[in-house]
Ligand SMILES: Cc1cc2nc3c(=O)[nH]c(=O)nc-3n(C[C@H](O)[C@H](O)[C@H](O)COP(=O)(O)OP(=O)(O)OC[C@H]3O[C@@H](n4cnc5c(N)ncnc54)[C@H](O)[C@@H]3O)c2cc1C
């Protein structure tokens with residue numbers, strides 16, 4: 029059974045260009061049907077968006093680790109889920125497990141970017157949206173919302189689960205909460221052999237596809253900035 | 254003809270008989286154990302493991318890889334666990350997989366290569382591939398692969414000390430002229446040459462004006478380099494009598510056959526394993542299928558079988 033946070037490599041069969049499979053978090057798994065939610069970013073996702081029912085894709089997975097549920101000493105903490113853009117694809121499966129025992133902060137540029145907002149709103153115990161243009165929820169970023177949310181409250185009361193742009197994750201790390209983040213790195217193999225997906229951590233490089241994609245957010249060294 | 258009636262065996266020198274000509278390419282099958290969940294490693298001629306150095310190397314910052322038309326550029330920077338951990342933790346597991354094991358090594362000096370090779374001979378590997386062609390590390394490696402004098406000295410030094418494992422020298426596509434490097438390897442007693450390593454290359458994002466690889470330059474691999482690799486294998490095999498191992502963009506049995514016709518005795522499958530983890534086995538099955546279809550019983554009948562001139 030695939031777990032929230034795990035991903036699949038998805039490829040277009042019989043093509044040399046694009047050559048490599050692309051990683052996508054599993055968005056839904058129901059009645060033997062796997063669903064992915066993706067944003068068109070480049071060549072591969074553009075071709076994927078033109079597929080019609082009956083077309084074939086190749087998949088490899090489930091791969092990687094998953095979000096640890098709030099268990100043991102973390103049981104009493106409130107799960108705080110923070111999604112930026114398509115990061116929601118990775119966090120929605122977790123939200124479906126946690127349901128009302130959660131706070132969900134969802135940020136994006138504008139209302140159109142906040143996909144699946146109704147499902148998220150319906151499931152979460154507490155829901156706050158943030159858009160840069162104010163077209164949905166509060167005006168600002170997801171990080172602004174979280175900063176306000178925890179102000180004056182005990183940080184140990186929360187357990188962070190974050191997925192989104194690296195800039196957002198880095199800012200969240202600065203808030204000093206305990207928790208996890210899912211990292212996106214370019215991947216060639218998805219199975220641990222190419223070493224292309226290295227994420228720098230306080231204990232050295234780790235493979236996002238194998239030791240990740242979910243990391244302890246306080247362990248990650250954000251390199252691209 | 255069933256698969257067992259076909260003879261696919263090849264010899265890498267006197268020392269390394271392989272039951273078939275298909276190996277993994279270094280850096281694309283980890284330390285061997287990683288591929289065992291996708292196919293039985295013992296089916297392959299040999300496993301060539303990730304390159305190792307004397308001390309552990311952390312590797313380069315990301316992005317380390319980017320895709321380009323029909324290929325990819327990588328600059329991993331030879332991230333590896335280092336000789337000691339390799340021998341203690343990785344090699345015993347790899348050896349238990351049942352396939353001959355070829356270690357791929359890289360040093361900053363000839364002395365370092367010798368030190369690593371000696372330790373590996375003692376630990377028991379079937380072959381040692383000298384990586385003198387990695388474009389992604391600053392010191393050593395390719396410095397030997399592009400300069401004939403230090404290249405020759407290096408192989409002489411390693412050969413003098415190593416008698417057990419087969420020695421394979423992995424050539425860079427930038428070695429000029431490639432025939433001279435292959436001949437030098439043969440004269441200094443190498444058991445085989447393998448080629449090609451990745452082709453130095455870069456990719457740029459016109460919007461951000463930034464290189465798509467953090468290191469700016471990396472190595473191109475995959476189908477995009479196959480025609481270059483074929484040409485270099487063809488030239489090299491004409492220059493030497495030791496076996497030539499063909500590498501570069503091989504995805505199918507037919508790709509492998511093309512290299513064998515150009516003069517390769519064996520092949521390695523690299524980037525294709527990222528697309529399909531079982532690619533090396535599919536290449537092997539493809540070779541068998543081709544031989545059956547053409548009624549060829551012994552693979553050696555195909556080596557260098559390129560037909561040229563008027564038909
Ligand atoms: C574990 C994981 C889970 C992901 N889940 C989702 C998801 O659920 N929904 C979603 O929309 N996106 C997801 N992504 C990102 C998605 O993989 C990329 O958007 C996709 O690979 C882009 O492919 P392309 O051919 O369209 O773009 P390209 O033209 O190849 O590149 C466009 C951009 O995508 C990035 N990219 C390219 N190749 C890769 C790659 N192999 N891995 C990661 N990034 C890459 C590049 O850096 C570039 O900025 C995930 C990535 C990872 C690592």
Ligand SMILES: Cc1cc2nc3c(=O)[nH]c(=O)nc-3n(C[C@H](O)[C@H](O)[C@H](O)COP(=O)(O)O)c2cc1C
Nearest residue numbers: 278279280304327384449450474475501502523524
């Ligand atoms: C991600 C990656 C890592 C590699 N690491 C090594 C290495 O450690 N040592 C080495 O000799 N070659 C290394 N190579 C080169 C391959 O072994 C091979 O020579 C090259 O990729 C061309 O073959 P291909 O087109 O089938 O991939 C690496 C290639 C890739 C793509």
Ligand code: FES
Nearest residue numbers: 218222223225237
């Ligand atoms: S994608 Fe190849 S090691 Fe992670």
